[in-house]
């Protein structure tokens with residue numbers, strides 16, 4: 252069920268009309284639905300109900316807003332973090348340290364130390380070098396770090412090349428053909444409790460087959476490790492499930508994913524772990540924007556210049572991604588329009604020749620499916636500051652991230668004395 256729906260001709264987030272949010276908070280603004288987050292969290296958990304005690308860690312990178320994390324913490328979710336900042340957020344939002352998994356190819360010495368001090372549940376080690384560094388820190392602290400070794404299974408996830416992570420040439424994990432040897436060597440380190448294998452082949456996957464292939468390789472590796480006398484009690488299968496960005500697009504539902512996982516992992520005898528991001532948060536958010544003006548362009552379609560830009564929602568500029576664009580108060584009239592932001596780059600284009608609701612200066616509209624990899628990828632390019640974020644719950648809403656004005660960013664900048672005339 253979609254919690255962003257037209258009621259009496261006006262698009263609502265749950266029971267709140269979007270024009271009310273635009274008036275009180277201004278635009279552009281990200282709007283999230285608590286009911287959608289909760290629904291997705293439960294659907295995903297339900298999809299895994301055939302497994303014994305699965306551990307679900309929300310991929311914080313997809314939406315790190317504290318209120319969003321709190322909603323998921325209340326649903327019993329842990330967190331998958333990739334930086335000290337994300338770790339701090341997850342803890343602040345109420346996620347338990349033991350439910351936190353630390354992924355990432357470039358954890359710094361300080362971040363490894365922070366994870367140990369906080370007592371997180373698992374480090375997903377991405378290289379032997381990282382493993383030895385963590386072992387040394389753990390020894391110094393008199394601790395043992397629970398670890399999984401992330402493997403690179405060399406599987407084509409068939410997604411956008413910039414978000415594919417499991418091909419041999421990608422920077423992530425250790426090559427599968429060296430994994431057993433590295434795992435066995437790290438298992439000898441007294442500072443490490445090598446307990447599992449981790450894999451994550453990419454994001455926005457529209458097809459379960461590459462996942463199944465990768466999981467099959469993990470299963471074979473687990474068997475090989477056990478044969479060699481290593482203990483393996485955990486397997487982290489990552490995230491990656493895609494979501495529809497275009498009305499009518501079909502993606503494998505979580506239930507099919509869960510059934511595939513149950514089939515492939517039968518007999519593994521491990522605790523399975525998951526790191527979903529987009530499938531939980533993607534369709535739980537929209538970016539609400541206002542049309543600044545409609546600009547005629549020769550004989551072609553008009554340029555609809557909206558007040559959101561590539562710095563606020565970067566996916567179209569970065570990956571050529573499609574986000575459905577709809578009027579908040581549609582008249583029923585459609586038109587072909589170019590939808591662009593105000594930034595001084597041709598790349599600040601959300602869509603060219605898009606047939607959608609006809610809009611004019613002053614009208615409100617939304618980019619859909621902006622709840623994941625939206626606000627979190629924002630920048631302040633062109634000194635535009637950072638947009639606000641709002642969480643809706645039934646008929647109430649709260650600002651869960653203030654708009655940060657360009658002036659506030661300037662407050663952190665200095666002109667040194669020696670530049671003064």
Ligand SMILES: Cc1ncc(COP(=O)(O)O)c(C=O)c1O
Nearest residue numbers: 310454455490491526527528529
């Ligand atoms: C290690 C890891 N886990 C989980 C995720 C979450 O992926 P998604 O949002 O596609 O579920 C990512 C991002 O691709 C990731 O790199």
Ligand SMILES: N[C@@H](CCCC[NH3+])C(=O)O
Nearest residue numbers: 312414454455566623624
């Ligand atoms: N930022 C990407 C997803 C990257 C996933 C990170 N591992 C997107 O917007 O689609």
